Amino acid sequence: MAIRPQQVRPVPEPLVAALESLQRELDIPADFPAPVHDAAAAAAASPRLPSLDRTDLGLVTIDPEGSRDLDQAVFVEAAGDGFTVWYAIADVAAFVTPGDPVDLESHRRGQTLYAPHHRTPLHPPELSEDAASLLPDRVRPAVLWRLGLDARGELRGTSVVRALVRSRAQLSYREVQDALDAGTAETPLRLLRTVGLLRERIERERGGVSLRIPEQEVVVEQEQWWVVHRSALPVEGWNAQISLLTGIAAAHLMLDAGVGLLRTLPPATDAAIRKLRVTAEALRIPWPQGVSYPEFVRGLDPATGTHAAMLHACTLLFRGAGYEAFQGRPPENREHSALATPYAHVTAPLRRLVDRYGSEVCLAVSAGQAVPEWSLQALARLPAEMESSGRRASAYERGIVNMVETLMLSAHVGQEFTATVVEVREDGSRGTIIIRDPAVEASLKVPGLELGSEIRVRLLNAYVAAGRSEFELVPGGAG
Known part of the structure; x- marks a missing residue:
């Protein structure tokens, strides 16, 4: 940010x-x-x-x-x-x-x-x-x-x-x-x-x-x-x-x-790189064995939903x-x-x-x-x-x-948005989504989200003072 x-x-x-x-x-x-x-x-x-x-x-x-x-x-x-x-x-x-x-x-x-x-x-x-x-x-x-x-x-x-x-x-x-x-x-x-x-x-x-x-x-x-x-x-x-x-x-x-x-x-651990390779495979992004991590990252396009999710996953290596x-x-x-x-x-x-x-x-x-x-x-x-x-x-x-973010969203409670899933917890209980318009990142407590997929979500609440928004998955809105 x-x-x-x-x-x-x-x-x-x-x-x-x-x-x-x-x-x-x-x-x-x-x-x-x-x-x-x-x-x-x-x-x-x-x-x-x-x-x-x-x-x-x-x-x-x-x-x-x-x-x-x-x-x-x-x-x-x-x-x-x-x-x-x-x-x-x-x-x-x-x-x-x-x-x-x-x-x-x-x-x-x-x-x-x-x-x-x-x-x-x-x-x-x-x-x-x-x-x-x-x-x-x-x-x-x-x-x-x-x-x-x-x-x-x-x-x-x-x-x-x-x-x-x-x-x-x-x-x-x-x-x-x-x-x-x-x-x-x-x-x-x-x-x-x-x-x-x-x-x-x-x-x-x-x-x-x-x-x-x-x-x-x-x-x-x-x-x-x-x-x-x-x-x-x-x-x-x-x-x-x-x-x-x-x-x-x-x-x-x-x-x-x-x-x-x-x-x-x-340096990134071998385990971290293996995890990223698994993520790339889940997102159906080719990562040939002979291609290094830097070469792979430079080929990603942040405007593409699955690539945006992959780039989000790569931030783990910068911690x-x-x-x-x-x-x-x-x-x-x-x-x-x-x-x-x-x-x-x-x-x-x-x-x-x-x-x-x-x-x-x-x-x-x-x-x-x-x-x-x-x-x-x-x-x-x-x-x-x-x-x-x-x-x-x-x-x-x-x-x-x-x-x-929540101030921007506060006038749109009840409305639906298209979002990209950029992170999914290891236990699969929730994920992180990005909405491009308006530019919002939020947590979504929905099990079984698919990394990199486009979904439809509905805004339930926007708590401005707490800086927290609540979304739900629209029925049939999973990509």
Whole structure:
């Protein structure tokens, strides 16, 4: 699911009490304490600025429309028969001092939380949406990555330094995609597409895989909230490849130096793959023995009902992601199995606590210096902090989506819908269904459902406050 960044918006009346209850249950803070705001304002007025000036680079930011917490700016240029990718990351450490009120509060929060009506930021808006954000035409301190690629897109050189940068423009994904499709995009954006495509090919070659499942997204227009299924634009994938490239480069710096914090995902067990093969067989989707899991997944079409069910089943392999901190001997589990490579989070420090520490490790390693003691001291506790904040973020977003789903459905009690069965419990007692219009996922307590089948269901109740809907199978409606 996805909840897009929004400015402050009114909450629909039927959701006010339910949303307040969810926020209390998950202990979502309404604001920052006054001392944190004061410390952020003081830091914004006197950041620690680097001496290196790279405001000459033609960097731009590419984000969802309406974003203010801009972590990354990118500039891609040709270099001989290859490419140079410049990637500027907001330098939060230029403003935050270990142990100060902003730092302590960020450890309590862990990450930014998004809701349709407002965001609950990791850092006070004085920093996250102003002084530290890579807003256009503002000189900002940044962690600047220089990534050298050959003609095939393979990484051949990495360096990272602190520098002053200036973003030339704040672009949205739709703007960039439209310009690329129309042939009017400037050269750096065309090269972004070229490098993105090359990196996607490399990901396929090394056995990485991304699930192309349309996300549920809460959108707001004219004070109305509803959920839609949204497929990512191609440029979102190409832009994500730059972030992944940087995270891969960061992981290798850490592993070479014997210190760091990796984002990991255990490899799928043989039993899990066998279970997926059984699911494919049940859905009558061919999966020849010689075809690997990544190859199989890339051939699935999320617009097809049985394929959507298969992709939903594949999400089981993406569970168990976490962080591995190490000093000295690298951890045994050092890879992110979905990416098929070691990987680290370093590209979103305004929105995710761990990235500030990953950047500090890489800056020190690249400069041949010792990692700052304040960063080393935090490494061991960061995995637990991020796991806790991740659980809260998932529960918050899922709770909001459930509420909006039931709000959308509340006017349709008694009506029938066509749904696809995307999951069936092992005991066969119930399943999960997806309705495409409106974009709803729901549990259906009906035994004997057939995975991947299209069925007709009737909405019995929509409990908005609880974020729960009740459906029944229409007699004769099983596919």
